[in-house]
Amino acid sequence: MGLLTPHPEERRWIARARKGDPEAIAALYQHYADGVYRYLLYRVGDAELAEDLTADVFLKMIEDLPRYEERGLPFGAWLFRIARARLIDHWRRQGRRPLVALEDTETGPQLSQDIPEDEIAVSEMIQRALRVLTEEQREVVVLRFLVGMSLEEVARAMGKSVGAVKALQHRALSALARYLEKIR
């Protein structure tokens, strides 16, 4: 399920979560946590760090929930904005992007011990492949194919035109296809 796909019960969950209802909070987490986590995992390349950042994003969500409706955004898009801001904040504090170039690493991304092995294999492969891309191409690929946003949602999230995102997407898939062809 994509990060921005709303649940039919979402409005009720939000209203109850504002009052501190633990069940409503759990429901919001269950629905959105994986999307946020995936986005952060593929952007930072470290499962533990991605978990910590995901926790921060949801705590911020609880703090800001009373102000949510004023923003007039779908809840998923609002949550994604928090995630993106949290990621940028993390990078700023680090002083650099945590993803290092492919040739600088031999171990690949660090994945959580809790994740099943086949998922680790796919995730590791994708993490390695993403490193052949430019920063913008990587953002497009993560949002479109790993988080599950539509082309228009990606364009809005990145502040680019749909045409520009289409072109970035084409170049990214071409680069990844060449990389996969080479390693097979």
Next chain:
Amino acid sequence: MDPKRDALEIEILERCLRRLEQGADLETLLREVPEAVPLRPLLETALWLRRGQEVALSPAARRRLIRQGQLRAARRAAAPRASRPVFRWAWALVAVLGLILVLLSAVGAAEASLPGEPLYPVKRAVEGLVTLGMSPEERALYLAERRWSEFEASAARGRWLPDLAEESLARLEEAARLGAEGPAGPAARLRALYERQGVLLEEAAAVAPPDVRSALARARQRWAGLAPVLGRPEGGIPEPTRSVETPVLPEPTAEILRERIHTPPGLEKQETPSAPRTPPGQEKTPPGQEKKETPRPVRTPPGQEKKDTPGPPRGQDSAPPGDQGPKGSPGR
């Protein structure tokens, strides 16, 4: 690469990606859209990337996150309402409104204050702000009227404050010198104020206590000295009448004093001189008749009456400043 071919390929790729998103099979899709066949590696890559969506938080991590969130929400719900940002803003707003109310009340109360009272400095400070946008002559006239109203109000309470009289006279002179001229408006106000000052200063000589009488006499001399300033020929402020044959003021009765001195502060500005108090020099009566027809005397500057006045019934006008008038008490 040909840009046109490139653009076409980008469009075909996006169309095919949407079909795959909707669940189409790749082989079927390529059969239906043969021009997409060269894009097969890209479409296969997209499908491979989608497998990355299977990655999810581990159940343990998910439980941990949910627990953290629930605890935070519970703490937030239990926190005092005032600590929430929206309530903090509400309290701040109430505090600011309260402060504004208190300030406005203080300003309102200060308006009636007199020198020596706690709110008088507030009144003077507000005056400073009010007069910021005024022209210099308007400001001087405004302050002259204000000080004189205070002088009258305090005199009505039995407090004679020569400093206020001096300040009012100084402001009046300033206003006249700055050119508060014209047939109406400032000029009329100048004349009216000058009249008011003359009336009360003259009466003060009779009723003020001895300790301030000399200071008030000096103020009256200053008032008399303003006549030439106010009577500039080119200006609209005529000189007060100095006729030597003008009947001298009768002894003010207690009723007259009460009526004059008890004029509420603030109303004096609108007050136009009463009929008997025709502004000096404004009399339209034919020459030679004005002395007989003037029902009320025109105040004469001290020192000028002695030679020309046959003999004042009160006697104080010819007395040296400070010793003028009977030693009456304010009596009010």
